[in-house]
Amino acid sequence: MFKTWLLSLRLHCTLSRTASTKTTRLLSLITSYRRPHLPSGSWPISVVFPLSVRRFRSQKVLAMAERAHEHSNHLAAEHSPYLLQHAHNPVNWYPWADEAFAEARRRDVPIFLSIGYSTCHWCHVMEVESFENEEVAKLLNDWFVSIKVDREERPDVDKVYMTFVQALYGGGGWPLSVFLSPDLKPLMGGTYFPPDDKYGRPGFKTILRKVKDAWDNKRDMLVKSGAFAIEQLSEALSANAKSNKLPDGVPQGALHLCAEQLSQSYDSQYGGFGSAPKFPRPVEIQLMLYYSKKLEEAGKSGEAKEGLKMVFFSLQSMARGGIHDHVGGGFHRYSVDECWHVPHFEKMLYDQGQLANVYLDAFCITNDVYYSSLSRDILDYLRRDMIGPEGGIFSAEDADSSEHEGSAKKEGAFYIWTSKEVEDILGENATLFKDHYCIKPLGNCDLSRLSDPYNEFKGKNVLIELKDTMALAQKYELSIEKYLEILGECRQKLFVTRLRRPKPHLDDKVIVSWNGIAMSSLARASKILKGEADAMKYNFPIVGSDVRCHHLQPNEYMEVAEKSAAFIRKHLYNEQTRRLQHSFRNGPSKAPGFLDDYAFLISGLLDLYEYGGGIYWLVWANELQNTQDELFLDRKGGGYFNTQGDDPSVLLRVKEDHDGAEPSGNSVSAINLIRLASMVSSSKSDYYRQTAEHLLAVFETRLKDMAMAVPLMCCAADMISVHSRKQVVLVGQKPSLEFDSMLAAAHSSYDPNKTVIHIDPTNNEEMEIWEDNNSNIALMARSTFAADKVVALVCQNFTCSAPVTDPKSLKSLLSKDHPFVV
Numbered sequence: 110m111f112k113t114w115l116l117s118l119r120l121h122c123t124l125s126r127t128a129s130t131k132t133t134r135l136l137s138l139i140t141s142y143r144r145p146h147l148p149s150g151s152w153p154i155s156v157v158f159p160l161s162v163r164r165f166r167s168q169k170v171l172a173m174a175e176r177a178h179e180h181s182n183h184l185a186a187e188h189s190p191y192l193l194q195h196a197h198n199p200v201n202w203y204p205w206a207d208e209a210f211a212e213a214r215r216r217d218v219p220i221f222l223s224i225g226y227s228t229c230h231w232c233h234v235m236e237v238e239s240f241e242n243e244e245v246a247k248l249l250n251d252w253f254v255s256i257k258v259d260r261e262e263r264p265d266v267d268k269v270y271m272t273f274v275q276a277l278y279g280g281g282g283w284p285l286s287v288f289l290s291p292d293l294k295p296l297m298g299g300t301y302f303p304p305d306d307k308y309g310r311p312g313f314k315t316i317l318r319k320v321k322d323a324w325d326n327k328r329d330m331l332v333k334s335g336a337f338a339i340e341q342l343s344e345a346l347s348a349n350a351k352s353n354k355l356p357d358g359v360p361q362g363a364l365h366l367c368a369e370q371l372s373q374s375y376d377s378q379y380g381g382f383g384s385a386p387k388f389p390r391p392v393e394i395q396l397m398l399y400y401s402k403k404l405e406e407a408g409k410s411g412e413a414k415e416g417l418k419m420v421f422f423s424l425q426s427m428a429r430g431g432i433h434d435h436v437g438g439g440f441h442r443y444s445v446d447e448c449w450h451v452p453h454f455e456k457m458l459y460d461q462g463q464l465a466n467v468y469l470d471a472f473c474i475t476n477d478v479y480y481s482s483l484s485r486d487i488l489d490y491l492r493r494d495m496i497g498p499e500g501g502i503f504s505a506e507d508a509d510s511s512e513h514e515g516s517a518k519k520e521g522a523f524y525i526w527t528s529k530e531v532e533d534i535l536g537e538n539a540t541l542f543k544d545h546y547c548i549k550p551l552g553n554c555d556l557s558r559l560s561d562p563y564n565e566f567k568g569k570n571v572l573i574e575l576k577d578t579m580a581l582a583q584k585y586e587l588s589i590e591k592y593l594e595i596l597g598e599c600r601q602k603l604f605v606t607r608l609r610r611p612k613p614h615l616d617d618k619v620i621v622s623w624n625g626i627a628m629s630s631l632a633r634a635s636k637i638l639k640g641e642a643d644a645m646k647y648n649f650p651i652v653g654s655d656v657r658c659h660h661l662q663p664n665e666y667m668e669v670a671e672k673s674a675a676f677i678r679k680h681l682y683n684e685q686t687r688r689l690q691h692s693f694r695n696g697p698s699k700a701p702g703f704l705d706d707y708a709f710l711i712s713g714l715l716d717l718y719e720y721g722g723g724i725y726w727l728v729w730a731n732e733l734q735n736t737q738d739e740l741f742l743d744r745k746g747g748g749y750f751n752t753q754g755d756d757p758s759v760l761l762r763v764k765e766d767h768d769g770a771e772p773s774g775n776s777v778s779a780i781n782l783i784r785l786a787s788m789v790s791s792s793k794s795d796y797y798r799q800t801a802e803h804l805l806a807v808f809e810t811r812l813k814d815m816a817m818a819v820p821l822m823c824c825a826a827d828m829i830s831v832h833s834r835k836q837v838v839l840v841g842q843k844p845s846l847e848f849d850s851m852l853a854a855a856h857s858s859y860d861p862n863k864t865v866i867h868i869d870p871t872n873n874e875e876m877e878i879w880e881d882n883n884s885n886i887a888l889m890a891r892s893t894f895a896a897d898k899v900v901a902l903v904c905q906n907f908t909c910s911a912p913v914t915d916p917k918s919l920k921s922l923l924s925k926d927h928p929f930v931v
Contacts, residue, residue, distance in 0.1 A: 500672025597648025
């Protein structure tokens with residue numbers, strides 16, 4: 110069987126014309142049982158063209174006019190924006206459903222599976238080139254049953270076939286193109302294929318003919334190899350723990366190894382970790398901040414400062430670069446060059462939430478409002494552009510849009526500027542603005558050979574800050590405050606002009622997991638931003654709901670977070686079964702909640718509570734944790750599977766650990782369990798802790814050998830090894846300004862190994878909840894309550910400090926290790 114499978118792998122490579130040496134990758138990657146270290150959700154790795162050539166070709170492709178609806182297929186009744194984009198292709202698409210599988214069995218033909226998402230640039234390209242092409246459609250309709258999947262709606266299906274393609278070919282991305290047997294076993298796959306043969310490589314039509322020939326003449330070998338691949342992947346991706354906890358020393362070793370590996374990949378010239386294309390992988394920043402804190406606590410302040418310098422320079426470089434939308438706020442997906450300049454222009458919710466959090470962390474450490482302003486920049490973008498009428502937060506904005514109504518879509522059209530446009534809009538301040546953002550008459554996308562190698566953006570400018578702001582203010586003989594004010598006014602004028610352009614497509618799905626990430630950053634901002642100076646003045650795009658509004662008061666971010674949570678509870682949570690649905694658009698999706706939905710939402714709810722939300726969010730987090738354990742926990746082998754395992758069409762049930770563009774559900778779950786264990790007492794606390802220990806033991810090999818692939822899990826492993834987690838307990842009447850101030854003080858310093866509990870002894874419901882879950886907290890509340898004060902205690906190692914009653918004293922108590930100074 111093994112020899113047969115290897116022969117089939119060679120056939121796969123022959124079909125896709127990939128190098129035969131890649132046949133060994135599946136076995137080697139199965140042995141290590143995880144994907145490469147590239148960020149999850151990375152660029153589409155075409156087996157045909159390098160990234161730069163594919164970008165060049167896309168401009169011609171997207172110049173084709175959109176056709177009228179000449180066709181309709183089985184996608185027309187779906188809710189997913191991505192599926193609806195393909196509902197009028199001549200390809201007879203089916204959604205992922207029994208009807209399609211039965212049709213493939215009835216006709217005895219293979220399945221062509223295409224997976225993407227609505228804001229995916231290369232998905233659009235392949236649609237225009239191939240799926241709107243009548244000749245290609247005829248081949249697909251005659252020889253295959255074609256299925257479309259929205260990866261954001263069905264991440265479980267995407268995971269199965271992305272894992273196969275990554276293991277076989279060493280990389281992956283979207284669109285994902287996979288050929289399956291009628292029983293859903295993978296036969297071969299790739300990502301983007303152009304329609305025709307070019308440069309000695311096969312096009313999509315050639316691929317279709319070769320797969321048809323192989324199905325007719327070598328079917329047994331293909332089917333056996335597909336079944337064997339799934340069997341091997343299933344075994345490798347559902348590893349069991351060898352013991353109930355990690356051996357001593359492994360957590361500290363993994364943390365050090367990950368930090369060391371990241372430091373070796375650090376780009377000292379442009380910031381960030383790794384080379385182009387550059388992704389803002391926030392879990393790397395989180396790891397470096399956490400490790401620096403541990404070094405500082407160990408008295409190694411010099412090493413700690415070195416790590417922090419890498420982090421702060423990277424955060425500054427991203428913010429100054431074109432990956433940051435200077436005019437409208439928020440961050441684009443990634444930079445195609447090494448200097449963070451020319452981005453892939455789509456905006457994803459999971460990036461915004463994670464980046465806002467790391468900028469908040471940087472502010473906590475430095476007290477530098479540069480970082481707090483960037484967190485506001487991101488969160489105000491979400492509040493303005495990405496929130497539905499009931500509070501659900503939308504998923505993404507596309508990279509492509511038209512330059513004007515009726516014209517073809519081009520990547521970045523909404524965001525780029527000519528020098529003349531800027532001059533016409535800004536008038537007397539144009540020279541200053543152009544100087545600041547490196548705007549040139551011939552365009553500025555020439556900073557790197559990777560930025561625009563085929564002159565797609567000739568004559569266009571992507572805003573980037575390359576010069577020192579203070580020096581520029583002096584050059585124009587302005588105070589720094591006045592200079593920044595003028596820049597803000599200019600950005601606002603460009604913003605207003607930009608609103609008249611056709612906007613990129615908005616994917617208005619509400620995904621539970623991504624809302625959990627966003628609500629975490631919103632809740633944290635509500636208290637951390639109270640550390641800003643009272644007289645702090647911000648400039649556009651830091652605004653409220655429109656261009657005339659002052660910047661938000663911190664507590665308003667909590668309101669946005671709670672509305673998101675309330676939306677999910679109302680529309681995507683069944684109060685009777687206590688189960689989640691994955692997403693919402695014109696109603697709940699058919700897909701159930703996955704591990705990431707539970708884990709990320711629990712994390713967000715814990716932040717809602719710890720940063721001042723009601724006790725009911727903590728109660729819901731506990732309920733969801735119980736449901737997560739019921740549905741996903743491997744009680745014998747340890748760790749969580751990504752799916753419930755009750756859908757026979759999903760062939761792999763995976764224990765995911767890779768912390769990529771999004772953290773893994775297991776990493777987030779481990780931290781959730783540690784946090785919950787510090788809030789409850791006795792047997793429930795022991796259960797949470799033991800579950801986390803068993804989870805981490807599953808990934809012992811990964812932590813020891815490939816730590817850079819699991820940075821957040823490295824943090825979790827160290828957290829659980831901390832002898833006693835710090836608890837800050839606040840007792841007083843809520844709500845009140847005094848309570849808010851004490852909460853802000855409790856969260857003013859960076860300390861990931863800290864839990865904040867707040868309790869109002871006059872609230873009978875709260876007291877009952879704490880009596881049931883941690884009677885020590887209830888007793889502490891009764892014994893320290895003072896009607897006219899908010900009392901704070903800091904507890905660690907079974908000992909509590911003397912009570913303090915003012916924010917300054919609490920900050921002092923929590924800052925025995927003073928904030929880092931770099």
